[in-house]
Amino acid sequence: MARLLTCSLLAICALTACGPGPAPDDGGTPPADGGPGGDAAMDDAGPVDAGMRMRTTAAGPTGATCPDGSAVTYDSFAQGFFGSYCVRCHASTLSGGARNGAPPDVNLDSHAAITPAIAARIDRVAAAGPTRINIFMPISGAAPTDAERDRLGEWIACGTP
Ligand code: HEC
Numbered sequence: 452m453a454r455l456l457t458c459s460l461l462a463i464c465a466l467t468a469c470g471p472g473p474a475p476d477d478g479g480t481p482p483a484d485g486g487p488g489g490d491a492a493m494d495d496a497g498p499v500d501a502g503m504r505m506r507t508t509a510a511g512p513t514g515a516t517c518p519d520g521s522a523v524t525y526d527s528f529a530q531g532f533f534g535s536y537c538v539r540c541h542a543s544t545l546s547g548g549a550r551n552g553a554p555p556d557v558n559l560d561s562h563a564a565i566t567p568a569i570a571a572r573i574d575r576v577a578a579a580g581p582t583r584i585n586i587f588m589p590i591s592g593a594a595p596t597d598a599e600r601d602r603l604g605e606w607i608a609c610g611t612p
Contacts, residue, residue: 504579508587512571513580515604523606525562532603533559536589537577551591562611570607578604 523529533541540553542560557572558564565573574580577588579600586594595603606612 505583510575513604514582515580515608517609521609524612574607580604
């Protein structure tokens with residue numbers, strides 16, 4: 452496909468006698484989102500503008516809010532979320548190397564452990580909100596979907612009920 456495109460452009464150049472030199476303005480720049488080549492920049496190395504929301508490993512608040520009538524609770528959501536994606540490293544029962552570098556003060560294996568201060572830190576590294584999708588955590592292994600990260604942001608914004 453790329454070769455065909457190059458040949459086509461060369462053919463157009465030959466016909467219009469544009470010759471070597473700067474590429475035409477409307478042909479030399481890959482599409483900003485989506486199109487061929489655009490996905491090459493989509494890695495986890497740093498802030499990436501993925502359309503409306505920044506998808507980033509750089510910690511920062513999501514700006515998530517608590518909608519009226521939110522039904523997201525520890526029992527219905529957060530316990531399972533942490534169980535699936537976090538407690539492999541962030542459990543109070545793990546110590547030393549078994550934590551894979553997870554800080555000793557960040558344990559996610561009980562509701563009581565999620566203090567407001569810990570919740571704010573979780574928001575900054577694993578949740579999503581109107582302005583950003585934080586993907587720093589988990590640092591390896593199975594990762595939550597963006598929709599799950601949105602629910603985590605909502606749960607934290609609602610005060611971790
Ligand atoms: C493979 C092990 C591992 C998994 C799984 C993991 N973490 Fe971590 N976590 C770490 C390590 C290592 C750090 C320290 C990172 C650093 O400071 O550079 C960390 C740090 C953190 C911090 C502290 C950030 C700060 O400095 O305030 C929070 C909060 C956190 N993780 C939440 C989570 C959540 C939520 C999940 C699940 C979605 C998760 N982690 C999954 C290893 C892990």
